[in-house]
Amino acid sequence: MANVSSQQKKILDIGVSVARAISGELNLNYRGERLYKGNRPCYYQSAHTNDLTFVSRHELKNSKLSMQGKIDSSALRLLLSDADLHYSLRPQNEIERLLYDFCEQVRIESQVPPYLKGVTTNIQFNFAYWSDQYHQNGFTESRIGMLLFTLMQVIHTRLTGVPVSEPIAETIESTRAGIVPTFGHCLKRLKQHRADQEQFAHCANEFAALAQKLIIQEQESDNSPTPTVEEDIKILAQLALIVDGDIQDEDVDSDITGSSKVFELSGANYQVFNSEFDQVIAADKLVRRALLLELRQKLTDDIMARQVNTRRLAAMLTRFVATPQRNRRQDHLEEGIVNATTITKLITSPLDRTVFYQPDIGASHQCAITFLMDCSGSMQKHSHKLSLLMDTILKSVGLADIPFEIIGFTTNNWNGGKVYRQWLKQGQPKHPGRLNEVRHIVFKDFDTHWRRSRLGIASLRKADVFKEGIDGEAVQFASQRLQQHTAQRKVLIVFSDGCPMDTATSTANDQFYLDNHLKQVIERESIKNGIEIHGVGMGVDLSPYYRNNITLDVQESCLFGLCRNIFEMLKR
Numbered sequence: 001m002a003n004v005s006s007q008q009k010k011i012l013d014i015g016v017s018v019a020r021a022i023s024g025e026l027n028l029n030y031r032g033e034r035l036y037k038g039n040r041p042c043y044y045q046s047a048h049t050n051d052l053t054f055v056s057r058h059e060l061k062n063s064k065l066s067m068q069g070k071i072d073s074s075a076l077r078l079l080l081s082d083a084d085l086h087y088s089l090r091p092q093n094e095i096e097r098l099l100y101d102f103c104e105q106v107r108i109e110s111q112v113p114p115y116l117k118g119v120t121t122n123i124q125f126n127f128a129y130w131s132d133q134y135h136q137n138g139f140t141e142s143r144i145g146m147l148l149f150t151l152m153q154v155i156h157t158r159l160t161g162v163p164v165s166e167p168i169a170e171t172i173e174s175t176r177a178g179i180v181p182t183f184g185h186c187l188k189r190l191k192q193h194r195a196d197q198e199q200f201a202h203c204a205n206e207f208a209a210l211a212q213k214l215i216i217q218e219q220e221s222d223n224s225p226t227p228t229v230e231e232d233i234k235i236l237a238q239l240a241l242i243v244d245g246d247i248q249d250e251d252v253d254s255d256i257t258g259s260s261k262v263f264e265l266s267g268a269n270y271q272v273f274n275s276e277f278d279q280v281i282a283a284d285k286l287v288r289r290a291l292l293l294e295l296r297q298k299l300t301d302d303i304m305a306r307q308v309n310t311r312r313l314a315a316m317l318t319r320f321v322a323t324p325q326r327n328r329r330q331d332h333l334e335e336g337i338v339n340a341t342t343i344t345k346l347i348t349s350p351l352d353r354t355v356f357y358q359p360d361i362g363a364s365h366q367c368a369i370t371f372l373m374d375c376s377g378s379m380q381k382h383s384h385k386l387s388l389l390m391d392t393i394l395k396s397v398g399l400a401d402i403p404f405e406i407i408g409f410t411t412n413n414w415n416g417g418k419v420y421r422q423w424l425k426q427g428q429p430k431h432p433g434r435l436n437e438v439r440h441i442v443f444k445d446f447d448t449h450w451r452r453s454r455l456g457i458a459s460l461r462k463a464d465v466f467k468e469g470i471d472g473e474a475v476q477f478a479s480q481r482l483q484q485h486t487a488q489r490k491v492l493i494v495f496s497d498g499c500p501m502d503t504a505t506s507t508a509n510d511q512f513y514l515d516n517h518l519k520q521v522i523e524r525e526s527i528k529n530g531i532e533i534h535g536v537g538m539g540v541d542l543s544p545y546y547r548n549n550i551t552l553d554v555q556e557s558c559l560f561g562l563c564r565n566i567f568e569m570l571k572r
Contacts, residue, residue, distance in 0.1 A: 011064050018068075019075035022119065028075075035074050042074060046105035047098065047152065048130035049073045062129060069126025072119045076108045082197055089201040095148070095215060096208035102152055103204035107194045110159040124162055131168055136291070143218055150175040151183070151211055158187045159194055179214070186210060260512040262431050270472065270517045271433025274419045279412055283443040283456030286465055296458035299387055308392050308559045313567065314399035320570045321367040321402060321489070368403045368446070368487035369570075372478045374496035375410035375441060375460075376469030382497065382538050382554060387460040390443070392559045393566070394457060398450030403487060406453070408441035408460075409474030411467045416504030423508065434514075435504040438470050440477050446485060471500040471545075472517035475533070479525040490531045491570060494546065497538040518545055534569045 016035070020028045027038045035042040049070045086104055091097055109127075112120045134149060150172040153164050164172070180187075186207040193199035263270070284292060331339060338356060345352045371393060373379075373386065390406060397404045416423070416435045423432050444453035459465055475494065482490045500514035522545060525531045535546025539554040550569060556562055 011067055012071075015068050015071035019071050019078075022072065022075040022116070023078035025075075025078055028078075035071070037078070042078070046073075046102050047134075048102075048127050049105060065122060066126045066129040069122040069124070069129075072122045073105060073109055073126065076112065076119070076123075077105065080108045080111060085197055086201065089198075089205060091205055091208060093208075093212055096205070096212050098148070099151065099155075099208040099211055100201075100204045103155060103190065103207065104197075104201070106156050106159050107190075107197070107200055110161075110194055124160075127156060127162075128165060131165070135168065135171060136294070144215060146172070146175050147179070147215065147218065148211075150179065154180070154183070154187065155190070155207075158191055182214065183207065183210065258512045258515070260510050260516040262509040262513050263516040266431065268516070268520060270520070271431070272473075273423055273432040273435050275438075277412060277418050277437040278439070279437065280440045280442065283408070283441050283459045286441065287459045287462050291462070292455060292458055295461045296455050299391060299458045299461065302388060303391055306388070306559055308563075310392060310395045311399060313392070313396035313560065313563050316564065317396060317400045317402065317567045317570070320567055320572075321400075366488040367491065367570075368482060368485040368489070369397065369491045369493065370405045370407060370478045370482045372474060372492060372494045373406070373408040373443075373460075374469050374471065374474075374494070375408040375466050376497075376501060377414075377466050378501070379469075379497050379538065380463055380466040383460050383463070383466065385554060386495070386538075387457060388559055389562060390460065391454065391457050392563050394444065394450050394453060396563060396567075403446050403485060405445055405478070405481065406443040406457075407474075407478050407481075408443060408465075409471070409477070410439050410441065410465065410469060411502065412437035412439050414467055414503070416502075420504045423504075428508070432508050433505070434470060434473070434502070435508050436468060436470065436502045438473055439467075440474065441465075446481075468502045469496075469500050470502050470505070470514060471496065472514060472521045475518065475521045475525065479521075479529060479531050479533075482531060483529055492525075492531055492533045493536060493566065493569070494533065494542075495536045495538060496542060497540050498542075499545075515545075522546065536566060 016028060019035070020026055025037055029036050081104060089100075091100055109123050112123070131149075131153065153168060153172055154176060156162065157164050163169075186203060189203045190200065190207060193203055287295065331342075342354075345354070371390070373390065379386065394406060411417070413436065417437050419437055420435050423429070423435055441459075443456045443459075444450060471494075475492070478492055482492060500518055502514060505514060522533055526533050526547075533546060533548065535542035535549035537549060537551040539552065541551050542549045548569065550565060552562055552565065
């Protein structure tokens with residue numbers, strides 16, 4: 001397993017070759033994490049087949065079988081499903097779409113020709129593997145997450161005839177017992193019409209609408225202090241839904257920005273409706289200890305398999321940030337700079353020529369760095385790559401003995417949470433400013449040794465860490481902490497995949513309100529406080545916001561190369 005990425009490429013190449021044979025589509029290929037038919041991406045929004053990401057790199061054998069299952073399922077989709085018919089009957093509601101798409105994928109998987117026994121094995125393994133991952137990542141820890149998971153398991157076993165595994169069965173038993181009477185008739189009709197796509201689609205819509213009603217009932221009966229229902233739904237949407245047109249077939253997407261009328265009317269005075277619920281929290285407090293240790297072990301295995309030369313990266317970084325410093329000098333030399341205090345020796349001792357000196361020039365690391373990560377929902381698709389990248393940066397910068405912090409930013413809730421509800425109760429006053437609860441996540445602070453911070457990095461692998469993003473306040477928060485450091489040179493490196501986004505704030509103000517605040521903060525902190533701010537776009541061009549920026553190729557598997565590109569920004 002010396003070169004895992006090359007093995008993964010071989011797996012993908014073989015898998016796609018098989019998919020061409022199954023589907024009859026000779027122009028089938030893959031780019032990054034998605035299958036393409038010619039130059040058109042194949043959008044399959046089923047939760048267990050939605051991309052070609054290797055879910056578990058530390059278990060290459062299992063990940064290989066899962067990947068083969070995903071590709072085989074996609075090939076069967078091309079062979080057995082009418083895409084135009086499917087999309088013509090697709091519902092608009094987010095959760096209904098999730099279940100509708102899932103039903104269609106399982107319908108296809110239930111009709112594998114008998115001569116393709118290996119394909120059947122692969123797709124069944126993939127579903128079981130996805131189910132285990134879903135459960136282990138904590139999606140079943142809430143009522144709505146458990147409900148949707150149970151519905152998916154029941155649909156799958158009813159259509160395919162494959163029983164639910166014993167551990168999963170024990171997990172969902174009570175929920176399944178409660179919903180089967182409600183969905184029994186729909187499930188029966190789904191099985192009856194699985195050979196007729198149009199009739200099946202109508203049944204799937206009926207099933208999805210019934211599930212949505214049940215979810216609404218759960219929402220109305222939910223008396224918890226935080227809106228976990230909305231949170232769960234958004235998390236599941238991140239996991240399973242990719243809306244047509246969201247992915248552009250371009251080399252690098254450029255973020256769209258504009259002027260905010262609300263921001264201008266306020267005299268560029270950014271407003272915060274209520275900061276009472278804002279939070280600064282250590283990363284290792286976001287995930288249950290047992291799960292965090294498990295995620296850390298997987299991350300360690302992934303890092304070890306890649307064999308990144310962090311000491312070389314550390315030496316490279318040291319060279320980039322070092323500045324010459326005159327510490328002392330060497331006296332009594334026969335060449336160099338004339339020493340005015342000893343020049344009289346030429347008269348008193350004509351043969352003594354040691355009247356010169358040379359300054360001893362060393363290197364100084366008068367530099368402090370803050371790495372700031374966007375932990376908004378859209379970044380969740382990069383969470384695997386981001387965790388690998390940050391763990392490598394953590395060790396490399398630590399070995400270079402340069403003071404640094406790693407911070408993340410997101411929100412406590414989706415769609416505003418408590419602050420948004422307060423705004424509603426107060427009659428929805430116009431232009432309220434920020435309407436959510438910001439959450440600053442400290443993965444490593446300046447005073448903590450890098451080795452003691454490695455556990456927290458693993459929390460990036462838990463999907464529900466990622467919610468919404470209020471970039472301007474995050475940059476301001478990180479800059480304020482950085483400003484307190486005594487280093488002469490202060491550098492802030494921001495990792496993001498696009499513009500700020502908070503649904504409640506944008507809805508109550510306007511689309512570019514948070515955009516404009518981010519630009520204001522970057523300009524102020526750069527010019528007034530002298531902080532070097534760099535943007536690192538995760539597959540996106542961040543030049544509309546950050547004057548100094550690079551775009552990372554998110555498909556690039558070489559961590560050494562990615563880190564080197566980031567560190568090179570620090571060259572003077």
